[in-house]
Structure formats: structure tokens, C-alpha cells
Amino acid sequence: MVERSEYKGKPILILKRDENDRFPFSFGLSKARLILDNLEEIKKFVEENKQL
Secondary structure, eight states: OEEEEEETTEEEEEEOSSTTOSSOEEEEHHHHHHHHHTHHHHHHHHHHTTTO
């Protein structure tokens, strides 16, 4: 589940596992760019740690 919102007048994304997620993950444009720039390394990290 993804929501869009604002924090101090700037856009943010909020990622939730479900509607009742008590600890959503939120980030703004700067972190979104950082994630995109490192997406392959993030995918590799997830793949290497699947069993956990």
C-alpha cells in the first residue's frame, strides 16, 4: 500500500504493509533518488538475505 502526503510542504511517499501498519516507511524526494540510484544493490541485498 502506498500513500502520498506532505511533510513541511514537501512531497513524501508512505509505504505500508497493510492498512493497519503501525510502522510505515516514509521518505521524500531526496531519499527516493538515493534509492533509485542504488536499486540494483538493494535488490542484491534482498536476494542474498532471502532466508531471513
